[in-house]
Amino acid sequence: xxxxxxxxxxxxxxxxxxxxxxxxxxxxxxxxxxxxxxxxxxxxxxxxxxxxxxxxxxxxxxxxxxxxxxxxxxxxxxxxxxxxxxxxxxxxxxxxxxxxxxxxxxxxxxxxxxxxxxxxxxxxxxxxxxxxxxxxxxxxxxxxxxxxxxxxxxxxxxxxxxxxxxxxxxxxxxxxxxxxxxxxxxxxxxxxx
Amino acid sequence: xxxxxxxxxxxxxxxxxxxxxxxxxxxxxxxxxxxxxxxxxxxxxxxxxxxxxxxxxxxxxxxxxxxxxxxxxxxxxxxxxxxxxxxxxxxxxxxxxxxxxxxxxxxxxxxxxxxxxxxxxxxxxxxxxxxxxxxxxxxxxxxxxxxxxxxxxxxxxxxxxxxxxxxxxxxxxxxxxxxxxxxxxxxxxxxxx
DNA sequence: GTAACATGCAAGTATACACTTACATAGTAA
DNA sequence: TTACTATGTAAGTGTATACTTGCATGTTAC
Numbered sequence: 001x002x003x004x005x006x007x008x009x010x011x012x013x014x015x016x017x018x019x020x021x022x023x024x025x026x027x028x029x030x031x032x033x034x035x036x037x038x039x040x041x042x043x044x045x046x047x048x049x050x051x052x053x054x055x056x057x058x059x060x061x062x063x064x065x066x067x068x069x070x071x072x073x074x075x076x077x078x079x080x081x082x083x084x085x086x087x088x089x090x091x092x093x094x095x096x097x098x099x100x101x102x103x104x105x106x107x108x109x110x111x112x113x114x115x116x117x118x119x120x121x122x123x124x125x126x127x128x129x130x131x132x133x134x135x136x137x138x139x140x141x142x143x144x145x146x147x148x149x150x151x152x153x154x155x156x157x158x159x160x161x162x163x164x165x166x167x168x169x170x171x172x173x174x175x176x177x178x179x180x181x182x183x184x185x186x187x188x189x190x191x192x193x
Numbered sequence: 194x195x196x197x198x199x200x201x202x203x204x205x206x207x208x209x210x211x212x213x214x215x216x217x218x219x220x221x222x223x224x225x226x227x228x229x230x231x232x233x234x235x236x237x238x239x240x241x242x243x244x245x246x247x248x249x250x251x252x253x254x255x256x257x258x259x260x261x262x263x264x265x266x267x268x269x270x271x272x273x274x275x276x277x278x279x280x281x282x283x284x285x286x287x288x289x290x291x292x293x294x295x296x297x298x299x300x301x302x303x304x305x306x307x308x309x310x311x312x313x314x315x316x317x318x319x320x321x322x323x324x325x326x327x328x329x330x331x332x333x334x335x336x337x338x339x340x341x342x343x344x345x346x347x348x349x350x351x352x353x354x355x356x357x358x359x360x361x362x363x364x365x366x367x368x369x370x371x372x373x374x375x376x377x378x379x380x381x382x383x384x385x386x
Numbered sequence: 387g388t389a390a391c392a393t394g395c396a397a398g399t400a401t402a403c404a405c406t407t408a409c410a411t412a413g414t415a416a
Numbered sequence: 417t418t419a420c421t422a423t424g425t426a427a428g429t430g431t432a433t434a435c436t437t438g439c440a441t442g443t444t445a446c
Contacts, residue, residue: 006392006393020301021217021301021302022215022216022217022218022298022299023215023218024214024215024217024218025215025216025217025302027432027433027434028433028434028435029432029433029434037393037394038393038394038395039434039435040393040394040395040435040436040437041392041393041394043434043435043436044392044393048434048435049433049434049435101297104294104297104298104359105215105297105298106215107359108213108214109214109218118360118363118364121356121360121364122363122364125364125365144375144378144379145367145371145375147365147367148365148367148371148372148374148375148376149375149379151353151364151365151367151372151375151376152349152372152375152376152379154352154356154364155348155349155350155352155353155356155372155376156345156348156349156352156376157348157352158352158355158356159347159348159349159350159351159352159353159355160344160348160352162351162352162355163314163347163348163351166297166300167311167314170311170315171311171314171315171318171344171347172318172340172341172344174338174340174341174344178338178341179341179344179345179348181341182337182338182341182342182344182345183341183344183345183348185337185383186337186342186345186380186383186384187379187380187383188383189382189383189384190378190379190380190381190382190383191379191382199422199423220402220403220404221403221404221405222402222403222404230423230424231423231424231425232404232405233405233406233407233423233424233425234422234423234424236404236405236406237422237423241404241405242404242405
């Protein structure tokens with residue numbers, strides 16, 4: 001059994017507690033306890049509490065991974081691509097779920113976090129619009145406003161993610177796969193010429 | 194100029210500060226200052242800080258208003274109804290925006306709030322499913338899974354609301370009306386037989 | 387073996403916070 | 417007037433929090 005290095009354990013614990021309780025309510029004492037280290041160790045590594053948050057933000061900083069992910073495996077078959085995109089998007093967002101939750105809680109007090117998260121939909125919007133443009137050129141897309149179409153698709157997937165992340169499956173027992181299957185089917189039908 | 198009664202002013206100030214900073218970071222001192230009252234007055238009215246939150250939750254308690262709103266002005270013309278629904282939903286959510294934000298921040302620490310908010314999609318889902326069922330009977334709906342369809346439509350609208358509430362129009366300059374027009378058009382096209 | 391380093395432990399400081407108490411004051415109702 | 421109610425003011429209490437300091441201990445690198 002390999003133990004994680006101390007700073008990592010601290011960041012993991014902080015991520016969990018801050019995403020659950022918010023920055024102010026997540027005390028350094030509780031973070032230290034959860035990480036299994038002494039409270040002073042936190043200050044030795046990160047200077048002060050804010051330094052811990054800054055380190056968390058740094059680990060989530062925008063990576064080209066997202067853009068890459070979106071461009072991978074394109075088949076130029078509308079429903080296939082939209083479903084694939086939705087699944088990838090959902091997986092990606094779930095992987096940064098705790099960070100998204102922090103950004104919801106601390107957006108006003110820590111604008112740096114907000115910027116980091118607000119970037120995601122912007123990147124996705126650009127990629128989607130490019131994809132839709134090309135599909136239009138190929139005659140595979142009805143004559144709709146491309147930006148609005150992209151925004152609608154983003155809203156749809158974002159909505160699914162937030163519902164699951166916040167409410168779990170209490171609203172609907174259906175699996176994400178089923179839900180995304182249906183939604184992308186409806187959506188692609190709605191924008192097919 | 195009529196001044197609001199003291200308890201109301203306190204609740205308004207608390208709603209604003211807690212929705213911005215979260216429960217722990219919104220101090221009673223700051224709430225009192227914003228409300229223009231003395232700090233002790235808060236405790237005289239609400240006992241303790243938690244009492245303030247409880248009072249806020251009470252004012253947002255589920256009213257039959259939402260259900261009523263959803264059943265009003267149904268024309269049994271798919272696109273018209275969906276657009277009307279989306280606009281009403283958006284307006285309603287915006288009116289309780291601060292409360293939704295609090296529920297995002299304090300869900301784990303105050304389950305009562307969570308229940309209150311988690312109710313909204315449940316009610317809407319039920320109403321939407323009933324509407325879709327009837328549309329199916331009238332032969333105006335393609336043969337899709339009704340629950341998944343309702344969930345997709347909810348996710349779509351929820352996504353738009355959260356985007357606006359959190360990110361404003363930084364992601365897209367298009368007006369909500371335009372966005373909802375496009376999205377409902379796509380959606381209704383996608384589920385029309 | 388020894389020096390450097392990371393961590394634990396114990397104790398402490400200053401501050402901010404929720405909340406209390408006692409008293410003064412102004413407005414309202416009988 | 418009198419009595420009551422709502423609020424302000426001033427002063428305080430106990431606690432929790434972020435953060436510091438000094439010293440002990442164990443591990444690693446050479």
